[in-house]
Amino acid sequence: HAGFSLLLDCGGGVFSKLRAFADPATVDAVLISHLHADHMLDLLPFSFALGSGQIGLPHRQPPLWGPPRSAATFAAYTNAVGMADQINDSFWVREYDPDRELKIGPLKIKFCKVPHYIPSWACDISAPHGRRLTFGGDCGPNGAIVDLAFETDVIMLEATEGPGPHAGEGIRGHLTAGEAGLIAQHASARRLVLTHYSDRLDAAELAAAAAANFPGPVELAHEGVKYTI
Secondary structure: OOOOOEEEOOOOOHHHHHOOOOOHHHOOEEEOOEOOHHHHOOHHHHHHHHHHOOOOOOOOOOEEEEOOOHHHHHHHHHHHOOOOOHHHHHOEEEEOOOOOOEEEOOEEEEEEEEOOOOOEEEEEEEOOOOOEEEEOOOOOOOOHHHHHOOOOOEEEEEOOOOOOOOOOOOOOOOOOHHHHHHHHHHOOOOOEEEEOOOOOOOHHHHHHHHHOOOOOOEEEOOOOOOOOO
16 A cells, blocks of 8 residues: 555465565565464565675665564474574564554554464454445454454455355364355455365355355455455
């Protein structure tokens, strides 16, 4: 927004893909929703590029906002692979308080805790003109994200468990496409984007399952797509 770039999550492969669409040196801040590897693994190559000056701005330390206890997790990760405290040394690591609104540049972020296998937070990002993106992160069915996302412009939700209906018991840490559509409907969202789904699933079935519960536009995220909110 207005020249400010925020990278939301940084899992495996993200850093190399980022370079196809934006100069990593222009990323102003990074925000991590939760500490599973597929959401933070590429902080290591990103931090190496920052620390070595290979992206053109030596000694630059953009803020890296992570959930509670993220600094200790980053340190354990980099130490385990023999990279000392690489992430904490290369970024300005800050831990956000999920119970409070966070301001990053011109953007405001609100959080809500969502059910997953480790602590995970959905993020509602708003710009000064009022437009909003609500990112569900990884989550099972819940009502908290409905309140967080109420009347959002775009809600991005996972569809890890396929079109649905869900079959099985136990702890739920992911959604079906049908459940994502239901959340979007209850939140009165304007647009739904499905993400975090396997390419082995039938995209048309995912879209149809979500559309059966959500009357607005349904899109499936894919590599390289750009959205204006």
